[in-house]
Amino acid sequence: MRVILLGPPGAGKGTQARHISGKFGIPHISTGDIFMKNITGETELGKKAKEYLDKGYLVPDEITIDLVINRIREDDAKNGYLLDGFPRNLNQGEVLFQTLEEMGDHLDAALLIDVPFEDIKERMEGRRICTSCGASYHIKFNPPEKEGVCSKCGHKLVQRRDDHVEAVEERLKVYEEHTKPLISFFRKKNLLVSVDGTKGIEEVTEIILDVLTEMDNKDNNE
DSSP states (O other): OEEEEEOOTTSSHHHHHHHHHHHHTOOEEEHHHHHHHHHHTTOHHHHHHHHHHHTTOOOOHHHHHHHHHHHHTSGGGTTOEEEESOOOSHHHHHHHHHHHHHTTOOOOEEEEEEOOHHHHHHHHHTEEEETTTOOEEETTTBOOSBTTBOTTTOOBEEOOGGGSHHHHHHHHHHIIIIITHHHHHHHHTTOEEEEETTSOHHHHHHHHHHHHHHHHHHHHHO
């Protein structure tokens, strides 16, 4: 099972990625993890990526693409993988698709967790994180027992800087301009699978796993 995970920031991709990875026994591959691994390992691509990240710049597409392709060629990804945070734009998507074809490989699905922007804003602006244990809460949907205090360890809850209203709007703007066009791209490739992300987390998980399991069973029987 080779899956790309799409959706706006705050749609719950990270949560669902863990379930998908566990269900199908495939690695959850994120660009952040790839950057860190290569930078720590001081690979040539890692050194190039670090030069940009240290200056606060985005890593150019050509470096990011090479890092991802190298990652999916590793042994643990031979039977599949879940790409999270890549591709981030149409160019990355087109190059990835072309490169996989040249490798004799293919994607099984581009899974979109679809959540309206207004819902995203409410989710992210209401999110609170524990400064000690990292537990996550929401002032409306999952409030702590005591306001501003972690129910698990008793430490202070804070709002992450990128969850502030200005940051949320900027992140959604970037998604709208650069990442959202991938939805049409993968739809034209007959790879897009859209799931209503406004439902409860467990219900969304169940729907996703049912859809992907059906696809996997169909591929295995062909």
